[in-house]
Amino acid sequence: MSGAERRGEEVPPEARPPSSALHSALMISASFGGGHHQASSAVAQALAERVRLRLAQVDAVEMLTPAERALIVGVYGFWLRHLPAAYHAFYRWTDQPSEPRIVTSSFEWLGIGGLRRELLAQRPELVVSTFPTSVALADTVRRREGLHFLNALVLTDYRVHHHWARPQADLLLLPTESTRREMLGWGMAPERLAVTGLPVSLEVERLSRLGRLERRREMLAALGWDEDPPEPLILLSGGSGVYGAFMEILEVLGNLGERVRVLVVAGPCPPGVQQLGGAAVHHLGYRADFAALLAGVDLLVGKAGGMTVAETTALGVPLVVYRPIPGQEEHNAEYLLEHGAALWPRSPHELRRAVLTLLDPQARARTAAAARALGCPDAARQVAGELLTRLGWEA
Known part of the structure; x- marks a missing residue:
């Protein structure tokens, strides 16, 4: 505004x-x-x-x-x-x-x-x-x-x-x-x-009407990247504020057993790239273009705030919910889980397995379709x- x-x-x-x-x-x-x-x-x-x-x-x-x-x-x-x-x-x-x-x-x-x-x-x-x-x-x-x-x-x-x-x-x-x-x-x-x-914002609504390739191009342009990386792109939400599981998630993403790129917006670390096991972690700082990043990634990992749920479903982005805030975010996660639009692991071991599950293109496509069916752009x-x-x- x-x-x-x-x-x-x-x-x-x-x-x-x-x-x-x-x-x-x-x-x-x-x-x-x-x-x-x-x-x-x-x-x-x-x-x-x-x-x-x-x-x-x-x-x-x-x-x-x-x-x-x-x-x-x-x-x-x-x-x-x-x-x-x-x-x-x-x-x-x-x-x-x-x-x-x-x-x-x-x-x-x-x-x-x-x-x-x-x-x-x-x-x-x-x-x-x-x-x-x-x-x-x-x-x-x-x-x-x-x-x-x-x-x-x-x-x-x-x-x-x-x-x-x-x-x-x-x-x-x-x-x-x-x-x-x-x-x-x-x-x-x-x-x-x-x-x-x-x-959700009118920008999210606009992005929801774009095809996968158009969204990806906009995301790459926002990041200033000339080429689309071969590794899966994972967005980590909840980096700022009171999210206590942030470093725990990064550790798991670095130990998946396969290479990924992780985008962190408004996290606790200064801007830059950190290699953490098999994860190239891009600490981006605060970004006003979060919607463009979300629309282009393969997967979101983090909490289940109401706006996160609304945006991921509007865009059809699969979500792995981890350690949501007790109460309202747990209910938001249950809503997604009930409709097959997210996974909700309860431990680091389960988190690793959930991320690997959604890195499979077919499983990811099914979850994305379920999320999109719930969306209201x-x-x-x-x-x-x-x-x-x-x-x-x-x-």
């Missing part, structure tokens, strides 16, 4: 279609991983293609006070790095109707000062959240200040945890029919539910269309 959009300025004329009315929207995401931001930006892109729009995007984490941020972000990061079992226990404890009121009530006040200022400054007609607590907070401000906007929530996982079942949302945009049934099970009104797919446009219909905006 552009700087103008983040500041709440009008989208430049060359980036939007002609229309008689200028509308306003506030996108709320959260910097717990990158998936919430990416989904938010994808919806913003799709909306801006359809209507004249003044867009602002905010991070729910930045709305917190310094003390709140230190506590919530600090505890979350500590759990994932050092005590994943504690995070899993919290996930299960809060995923029930009897969840303590002390937890659910916090959704109505944590960060309320920052979001209140943003909503009063922007006075949007549409608020789209990609993080569950934000939609509840926006509703609290709306009621207290007498504001009027459509309060929408985009689910960015493939199972509905109790926190996503937010009665404060006017519209819940869901990735699958199974999540719609789960929302109904939590008591959400059916008229507030719409199955759209999990929104145009989900961002589906979300935008649903929002425009509910708002009655002309497109």
